[in-house]
Amino acid sequence: MQAVIVAGGKGTRLRPLTYQMPKPMLPLFERPFLVFLVERCREAGITDIVINVHYQAHQIQQYFGDGSRFGVRIRYSIEESALDTAGAVKLAEPLFSGAPLVVFNADILTDLDLKALIAAHRSAGAVATIALTRVEDPTAFGLVELDSDDRVLAFREKPTAEEAARLGIDTVNAGTYVLEPHIFAPVPAATPWSFERQLFPGLLAAAQPVLGFVSSAYWLDIGNPAKYWQAHSDILTGHMPYSLAAREHRPGIWIAPNAEVDPQAQLEAPCYIGEYCRLGPQATIAAGTILGSASLVNRPLSAGLYPPGTMVP
Missing domain, CATH: 2.160.10.10 (Hexapeptide repeat proteins)
Incomplete structure (x- = not known):
């Protein structure tokens, strides 16, 4: 397996904290959050890591170097201009090993079982497996509809409360994926491209098997000050396991x-x-x-x- 961590965003929702520091380098109890992601990869047996960088890229490169200090191999894919989520991973294509990719958004705090996610992907023979979490209020998210075998049927834009109740869907994209590298071949190079709006719906349209992996693991998008604070609080109170x-x-x-x-x-x-x-x-x-x-x-x-x-x- 190979990991790609998408860490190039400007973190505009976290300003002023991110004016001089990239979002993934913000400290979580005095350690950069990105260290947590790298260590999670290593603990799951994934030691070949590509980090997508853009905003304040030098800070990430200088801190992690070649990754040897963390027991992994790290290489960097540098965005010259913003390419959105799937476009950023496409940019790293020359560094792909041919093995399946575990892709992370670098603003998600979770104790998702990566080994179980990978095993489910392999067992299903999927070209893409999307980690999903259940939320009480789905109106702030795009919903992912599954069949009885957890295959993805459709992606639905942010619903109203009435639509959500009618659909009976509460599963949302949790920002961690296992992907077969060949699915990036049709993605145009150097072009902004989205997982949620373009790549994944395109796979469904082509009748490719896309699996939803529903997890009850802790999950939090730490992309704004309130959630960044909540991450610390949840760790202190034991809701999120953290050393x-x-x-x-x-x-x-x-x-x-x-x-x-x-x-x-x-x-x-x-x-x-x-x-x-x-x-x-x-x-x-x-x-x-x-x-x-x-x-x-x-x-x-x-x-x-x-x-x-x-x-x-």
Whole structure:
């Protein structure tokens, strides 16, 4: 297997956080989110990775290099202009090995079982397998309709509440795919091309087998500030499994090894205190606080996501 991570977007919904940093490099508990995706590939046995880059590409290339530091091989496909999702993967075609591709959108936090997704793709003999998740309110998403064998029948644009109720469909595209590389042959080069609007509907029109893999795994699009904050909160509360580089001093109280916390400081669960932070005796850390590294606090701090170097003397 080979992985392609689509990481070239400008992250406009996350501004101002992304003015000087590409969205996949935003930290999730002090580690770039893209590290999480690379490690997920390695843990699933996928060590040949292509990362599509465009906006602030040099930051990603400098951080990951050839991937050897992470136990994988990384190469880069550089977009000169935005090519949309399928167009970005098409650009990487010269780097394809011929093996099936596991494709990721670089703004999805999930604990989806990649090995199970790959096994389902192989068992079904599909040319494309789309991870799907169920949502309570489908009006904000395009819906994916399946038959009784989980083959995709149709893609439906964002429905009204009445249409969603009538259709009885709550499965939406979860942003992770297993794809046979030959399906990109008809995609025009250097042309913006969409998975949802062009490539996948084209496969259905050509009667190609497209599988829907419905999962109950945790799933969150972290592409806006509210969702980015929710990702941290869900990890702290245990809704999303994630390895924190900190010790749980008390239930829900996570403190990094090099942080200094005065015994009189008051910490409410859940919260996270980053590397080299210093909390004085008057510090009160409210529940739901994520304090970035090298921060100084000596008075009450309300819940929120605080960047590294925050000073509250």
